[in-house]
Amino acid sequence: MIHRLTISAAIVALCTGTALAAPDAITLGMVLEPPNLDPTAGAAAAIDEVVYANVFEGLTRFGPDGAIKPGLAERWDVSDDGTVYTFHLRQGVRFHDGSGFDAEDVRFTLDRARAEDSANAQKALFAGIASVEVVDPATVRVTLSAPDGAFPFKMAWGDAVIVAPETAADLATRPVGTGPFSFGQWVQGDRVTLQAFADYWGEKPALQNATFRFIPDPTAAFAAMMAGDVDAFPNFPAPETLPQLEADPRFKVIVGSTEGETILAMNNRKAPLDDVRVRQAISHAINRQEVIDGAMFGYGTPIGTHFAPHNPDYQDLTGLSAHDPDKARALLAEAGVADLTLRLALPPPTYARRGGEIIAAQLAAVGIKTQITNLEWAQWLEQVFKGKDFDLTIISHTEPADIDIYAREDYYFGYARPEFVTLMGELGRTADPAERSGLLKSAQEMIAQDYVNGYLFQLAKTGVADARIEGLWENAPTQANDLTQVRWTD
Structure with a gap:
């Protein structure tokens, strides 16, 4: 995307002496198009690269440094024997369709994921769950069949995001979550668009709109960056061109590690x-x-x-x-x-x-x-x-x-x-x-x-971005393009 000011906007800014607002939209390049948009029923990393932390949230989540952080659960307690996790949920959370989030949604999600006919690609994450009990609308008790110190880690995976029973059947093409961005449009073979969710429970993102463009060819990916057709390519597929991009002041190259x-x-x-x-x-x-x-x-x-x-x-x-x-x-x-x-x-x-x-x-x-x-x-x-x-x-x-x-x-x-x-x-x-x-x-x-x-x-993780963009992950502790902290600088 090329960010240009109209002549009239530039004149207004010069005359008034006010600073121009930073852009509030971003276009990201991706190599692979997701086969669907339901992280609870698909193995492709490209699904999470679009929706993790953006559209969907779990009880816990990965931070950019790999640390396990609170998500829809603001805190949790563990029994002395390590078999019972009690999650205390955030209140006032809404799904993108306007419905409320509560403990019943958590029970539905975990029972769905561990069911015999579950389509979850990481069903093993839920195999240790013996029961899920709703204590009250803001509290869920999960009993495990054996102690598992890694359970909060497992709940941070994209496969463990919380979904609602009313919309679960259609998530592949119409994802509905609780995240800071809601689903806009999927033009298959080209792009997926998201927009900021006005009723998000947490810190509002700086971005209002996000577009994920699918560009599998390395030559085309390089051309798109050079032309400004994409603002960032978090997993850039043409590493041979990184020195050229790094030498261009319009861009910054972000090299980190992945899983x-x-x-x-x-x-x-x-x-x-x-x-x-x-x-x-x-x-x-x-x-x-x-x-x-x-x-x-x-x-x-x-x-x-x-x-x-x-x-x-x-x-x-x-x-x-x-x-x-x-x-x-x-x-x-x-x-x-x-x-x-x-x-x-x-x-x-x-x-x-x-x-x-x-x-x-x-x-x-x-x-x-x-x-x-x-x-x-x-x-x-x-x-x-x-x-x-x-x-x-x-x-x-x-x-x-x-x-x-x-x-x-x-x-x-x-x-x-x-x-x-x-x-x-x-x-x-x-x-x-x-x-x-x-x-x-x-x-x-x-x-x-x-x-x-x-x-x-x-x-x-070899990424390229417009030099004015901040907040993209340097490392990838999970497969995600988390936009929650991404913003344009002056």
Whole structure:
């Protein structure tokens, strides 16, 4: 969006000597278009990138530093045994359709999410809930089947935002939440618009209107920034152009970290990928730094397991899968695998399309051929994530602290080793920080030693914005473009 003053407005300002008001609208670029706008029934990160903290709110929420902060619950109490959480709700909160928010909405949301027929992509977040009780309109008591010190963290996910029973069925196309912005319009293939909600319970945002434009092509994203067609691109898909943008005084480049473990996911259910020696061979065929340099122009941190390097419990296990083509060839021979051809399905993000070409060449160097198929985002979700119809794929898992996905039997890469499932169960029952740290380190080691996936790098958050914009997140503790503190400066 190009912010221009009309001649008449400029004359008025000059004559009166008053300062011109800062713009109250923003246009953000996004690589992927969300498949729907219901964060409680979709796995795509793009959903939360539009609606998290903007349209929908949970009992708790992530702050820009990753801290868990009060949301619709202004505070909560925990029983001595760690199994009962009593949430004290904010009063005077209204949904965008004008209806009031109270404890019944919380009970409905949590019971809906944990129901047997739940469509929630992160149903495991709610698995420990034994019961949800409405104490009074402003108080909810949640009883867990076992102690869980991470429960407030789980309630901060986009999948746990509070919705109303009257509007829940239509959230995919008409999202109704309690957030500072209400849904405006979705022009599929182009944009989603939001507008400030006049009856918002909390601090009113500085912005009155927000537009999310979908621009998957890196060249087009760069052109849109240069032309002023977008004001900010929080996850910019053309890192090779960042030096040029950084040198332009119109822009600022914002580089931070994300929760995005970028992996070469392998279908552990299918032969020969069900053989750990083949998965290990693939892992040793990969040169991580070549992928980071070639696909991300140096932006990214090598990882050797599914855990963020900025997490205090991170284990550097990159040595287990160091680049070693000779070892890869020997492992393939030991497994009796020759003339292997694998299907490599690539979603639209730059890291996947560019990284896929590099990894295909690395695999070819050890005798593994690949058939590359470029999929649109909706196709990838349907075929790979839901249908499990793939051999290899490249994807960044941007959910926070999500190593527990390896315990899910129906998850797309198909691991769920019983010992790992047991380990995650023990983690869920453990509240002591030191004990949790030990369990998390064991979990990292187990999946690394089983070579479940090829662990590539932690996705950097490379953003670009108009130099006058303040309040965008530098880091991404969750998948969000939180606009609540975003404003234009003079």
